Amino acid sequence: xxxxxxxxxxxxxxxxxxxxxxxxxxxxxxxxxxxxxxxxxxxxxxxxxxxxxxxxxxxxxxxxxxxxxxxxxxxxxxxxxxxxxxxxxxxxxxxxxxxxxxxxxxxxxxxxxxxxxxxxxxxxxxxxxxxxxxxxxxxxxxxxxxxxxxxxxxxxxxxxxxxxxxxxxxxxxxxxxxxxxxxxxxxxxxxxxxxxxxxxxxxxxxxxxxxxxxxxxxxxxxxxxxxxxxxxxxxxxxxxxxxxxxxxxxxxxxxxxxxxxxxxxxxxxxxxxxxxxxxxxxxxxxxxxxxxxx
Amino acid sequence: xxxxxxxxxxxxxxxxxxxxxxxxxxxxxxxxxxxxxxxxxxxxxxxxxxxxxxxxxxxxxxxxxxxxxxxxxxxxxxxxxxxxxxxxxxxxxxxxxxxxxxxxxxxxxxxxxxxxxxxxxxxxxxxxxxxxxxxxxxxxxxxxxxxxxxxxxxxxxxxxxxxxxxxxxxxxxxxxxxxxxxxxxxxxxxxxxxxxxxxxxxxxxxxxxxxxxxxxxxxxxxxxxxxxxxxxxxxxxxxxxxxxxxxxxxxxxxxxxxxxxxxxxxxxxxxxxxxxxxxxxxxxxxxxxxxxxxxxxxxxxxxxxxxxxxxxxxxxxxxxxxxxxxxxxxxxxxxxxxxxxxxxxxxxxxxxxxxxxx
Numbered sequence: 001x002x003x004x005x006x007x008x009x010x011x012x013x014x015x016x017x018x019x020x021x022x023x024x025x026x027x028x029x030x031x032x033x034x035x036x037x038x039x040x041x042x043x044x045x046x047x048x049x050x051x052x053x054x055x056x057x058x059x060x061x062x063x064x065x066x067x068x069x070x071x072x073x074x075x076x077x078x079x080x081x082x083x084x085x086x087x088x089x090x091x092x093x094x095x096x097x098x099x100x101x102x103x104x105x106x107x108x109x110x111x112x113x114x115x116x117x118x119x120x121x122x123x124x125x126x127x128x129x130x131x132x133x134x135x136x137x138x139x140x141x142x143x144x145x146x147x148x149x150x151x152x153x154x155x156x157x158x159x160x161x162x163x164x165x166x167x168x169x170x171x172x173x174x175x176x177x178x179x180x181x182x183x184x185x186x187x188x189x190x191x192x193x194x195x196x197x198x199x200x201x202x203x204x205x206x207x208x209x210x211x212x213x214x215x216x217x218x219x220x221x222x223x224x225x226x227x228x229x230x231x232x233x234x235x236x237x238x239x240x241x242x243x244x245x246x247x248x249x250x251x252x253x254x255x256x257x258x259x260x261x262x263x264x265x266x267x268x269x270x271x272x273x274x275x276x277x278x279x280x281x282x283x284x285x286x287x288x289x290x291x292x293x294x
Numbered sequence: 295x296x297x298x299x300x301x302x303x304x305x306x307x308x309x310x311x312x313x314x315x316x317x318x319x320x321x322x323x324x325x326x327x328x329x330x331x332x333x334x335x336x337x338x339x340x341x342x343x344x345x346x347x348x349x350x351x352x353x354x355x356x357x358x359x360x361x362x363x364x365x366x367x368x369x370x371x372x373x374x375x376x377x378x379x380x381x382x383x384x385x386x387x388x389x390x391x392x393x394x395x396x397x398x399x400x401x402x403x404x405x406x407x408x409x410x411x412x413x414x415x416x417x418x419x420x421x422x423x424x425x426x427x428x429x430x431x432x433x434x435x436x437x438x439x440x441x442x443x444x445x446x447x448x449x450x451x452x453x454x455x456x457x458x459x460x461x462x463x464x465x466x467x468x469x470x471x472x473x474x475x476x477x478x479x480x481x482x483x484x485x486x487x488x489x490x491x492x493x494x495x496x497x498x499x500x501x502x503x504x505x506x507x508x509x510x511x512x513x514x515x516x517x518x519x520x521x522x523x524x525x526x527x528x529x530x531x532x533x534x535x536x537x538x539x540x541x542x543x544x545x546x547x548x549x550x551x552x553x554x555x556x557x558x559x560x561x562x563x564x565x566x567x568x569x570x571x572x573x574x575x576x577x578x579x580x581x582x583x584x585x586x587x588x589x590x591x592x593x594x595x596x597x598x599x600x601x602x603x604x605x606x607x608x609x610x611x612x613x614x615x616x617x618x619x620x621x622x623x624x625x626x627x628x629x630x631x632x633x634x635x636x637x638x639x640x641x642x643x644x645x646x647x648x649x650x651x652x
Binding site: 034064086087090091093094096097098100101103104107109111112115116225229233264265271272278279282292 | 415422426435567620
């Protein structure tokens with residue numbers, strides 16, 4: 001019995017981390033209708049910056065995080081100002097391709113600066129796992145979950161309560177009307193990219209800590225798609241719920257199906273789940289359904 | 295370039311629909327064919343032939359993707375997966391069932407087309423972004439399946455060794471022989487695609503792309519059109535996959551990863567969406583770019599910065615990826631209609647040369 005509970009628990013924790021990355025993704029989609037295929041590379045780049053500061057330059061953790069913050073905000077702004085601003089109103093494939101190009105760029109840029117070999121991103125956490133009954137919990141898991149929760153709550157607060165959030169929601173609803181009400185849409189696009197950079201930094205720290213930092217880290221970006229499709233592309237709570245569902249499905253599949261087929265189902269079940277959801281409920285659990293009129 | 299259009303009047307629909315609409319086009323085509331079939335292979339080195347083969351296969355794949363994405367407007371991020379289906383079908387057919395290549399090749403294309411239809415079914419309900427993501431899922435699922443089902447992939451390395459095709463008892467062994475083989479397939483594929491676009495089906499592709507609801511109202515069966523586009527596109531992909539398999543002598547799933555799908559998308563975007571010629575330009579560009587970049591960068595790195603061995607390889611491969619990404623973004627911002635548009639600009643300039651109107 002405790003084996004299953006442990007599986008569920010692992011799934012929940014990993015799901016929170018997926019949700020953390022997905023929130024950054026949803027943020028950009030909501031504001032500017034851009035699907036960000038470079039989300040994983042964002043996370044990787046952030047982890048690279050922090051790990052390089054820690055390991056190569058021997059800086060204290062707070063300095064590394066501050067540098068990471070500055071780098072990610074700058075990166076987000078740069079992308080928006082130099083590329084995506086010019087693609088507004090272009091076909092979807094152009095947008096997708098631009099972010100894929102960005103992804104390739106980052107995948108070359110980070111190792112060019114800091115080397116291709118894997119780095120460690122160590123956080124000052126205790127080594128000993130916690131025990132609750134039969135269940136074990138690693139301190140990194142707990143820290144990661146707390147950080148993810150904090151970020152998600154902060155983003156939720158930002159969207160619902162703050163002035164920025166109101167503006168972002170207005171833009172998501174109708175860009176022209178938002179402009180007419182005096183919202184500087186372009187500025188908020190840039191802002192949403194910068195914010196996504198900040199969320200990617202949080203993702204980079206936890207994922208980099210768990211998996212080590214090299215270009216393989218960018219692969220977590222692929223897991224975002226099942227999460228956001230499940231939850232609905234433009235919904236923050238959807239991203240959270242989707243993340244949890246994907247995390248749990250993955251963990252259960254690894255626990256139950258892997259022994260039967262010989263491993264690897266973890267990378268595969270989320271996509272099957274996603275295709276099923278796409279067929280039944282294309283806009284996800286909480287996504288806004290668009291009705292097309294001629 | 296010397297394709298003067300002034301003075302050629304089209305008096306019938308047939309003339310307007312013709313493949314060669316200007317009288318000189320016919321001769322340009324003959325010249326191109328002579329270049330491709332006689333001059334180039336006679337003059338080229340073995341290495342150049344190798345590149346030419348890779349480009350030709352990429353052209354075929356890019357034309358297939360352009361039919362689906364450029365003409366029918368259905369974004370696919372799973373093109374390499376369709377290629378892998380073709381490659382492995384041909385390999386399994388010839389290894390397990392002893393089917394000869396001339397039967398295995400179209401059969402593999404057919405299997406690809408079937409898989410393409412299945413993947414295309416969601417396009418009934420979803421479009422745009424959502425469809426793109428579902429093809430991404432298809433790519434990952436197919437990749438996983440081939441990698442994990444040992445009946446298809448034959449065990450651990452997931453690579454199957456396949457013999458070269460043979461013609462009248464002669465096995466096509468050298469690069470030169472394979473070059474002719476691939477070129478013939480490519481020409482057939484190109485001519486088929488160009489003709490397809492002049493038919494009712496080709497027109498309905500474009501109608502669905504431009505406004506699917508309007509297309510439905512004027513009587514285009516959207517679902518059937520989309521599925522046919524998926525089938526034809528994955529047939530092309532399957533054949534390209536088979537050609538890779540014959541060319542390398544083995545089917546390996548590493549040749550058909552997500553990155554390859556993205557490269558094909560890059561080809562049709564850099565070359566020009568919705569243009570056959572553009573697909574060919576794009577295939578040239580995307581296949582040759584990394585090779586030249588790598589060579590150039592290694593020369594510069596060794597000469598200017600004194601990098602050696604491992605350092606040199608790591609730096610140049612990172613730079614290569616970086617420049618590739620930057621170029622994609624550059625093209626999207628600066629020349630969204632791709633190389634084909636540049637080519638058309640040149641042609642338009644020379645149309646009235648040396649006496650422009652202005």
